[in-house]
Amino acid sequence: MLKLETKKLAKYFGRRKVFENIDICLRAGQSLALVGCNGSGKTTLLKTIIGLIYPSKGEVTYSENGQKLEFGQYRDSLSFVAPYFSLYEPLTATENLRFFAKVCGCKLMLEKLNELLSQVGLDGRGDDSVSSYSTGMKQRLKYAVALLKKPKILLIDEPGTNLDESGKEMVVNILDSIRKESIIIIATNEPKEYELADGICQLDS
């Protein structure tokens, strides 16, 4: 069983403390909401958990059946959705999905591709350039890319950003569809979204 653990995790930018003493232990099937006001360090903590930022103190470990996993091993099981990264705008949605499927190591059949687009409410728009998409549609496409891997670890920064009501419902459905087998962490300051997770980790500003 997959396990994510942080021990005494801390991050400082110069003298400024972003967060410290963060102890998290999550197993497959568990979820956590990181909550706090703007600037409280939610995004930095998420990126530290993913392995894209070095912690100043403490450590993040991923393990499966007691065996520690390196970045290269857990990366294949990890998906991330956030409003601040982009997909390839000159490419179409289909081309983006095919590209990420290829580099992630899976072949994407037409049936699966259409199913993914339909799941995120983009059916019929797969051949449009991403640059022609609205911000909400781009956000939906990021969820489709995240689902390509069948993620065992899903991290979402501000799940509902740029999404309309049906988009927010889509997020709930996606989380429900993977909740049993996956570790889910969401970072949010939207009280309604706290319910998407089993527990809450409050970060001070």
Added chain:
Amino acid sequence: MESVNWTAKVLAVTGKDITSEFRTRFAVNAIVMFALVTLTVVSFALGVLSPSGEIMAAMFWIILFFAAMSGLAQTFIKEEESGTALILKLSCPGTIIFFGKFLFNLLLLIVLAVLIVPLFIVLLNSSAENWAVFIIGLLLGIIGLAGATTIIAAIVSKASIKGALFTVLSFPILMPLLAAVIEITKTAFIGGTFGDISAPIQMLIAYDVVMITLSVMLFDFVWRY
């Protein structure tokens, strides 16, 4: 879903960059325009003069070097500036990204060389006496240039003053390569043989191997954080 092999992943990164480049023409436009303008300026400056092989060899590589500098950094700068770097980092190992980008830069340089060489001959009225030596020097030179600029572009993409830093950082790293390729190209222009350039050829091969090996070893540290 089936497993996709390493080569297919590298080609997917290169293919994605080629498709994006065809649709935006950002790097190609910069490189081609720079090469054309520089060639034209140099041809006007030289007028009817017929400089020696040494000067023509240096001139050729100055044009190729600065034209390459104007576009090769874009492979990584575009990823950082458009916000796609983060998702790419989480999608595949650094070596795949490095080789995908390296291949794209190599293709760009081949396109640049194919464009520059005939124009250089026509506009500057100067041609190699020994084409085999010239082509070997050119090939080894652009492989080294692509390898070095790919890792430097990855480093520079994190900085705030990317454009200037790329050329400044590239120059000392590319100095040994430029010295060797200019020596080989000079020999090609004056009609020398492979016997005359064994030392710079060995040096170039060593440079290419060391540069690409080091880049692969360091790439994950440079790119991930």
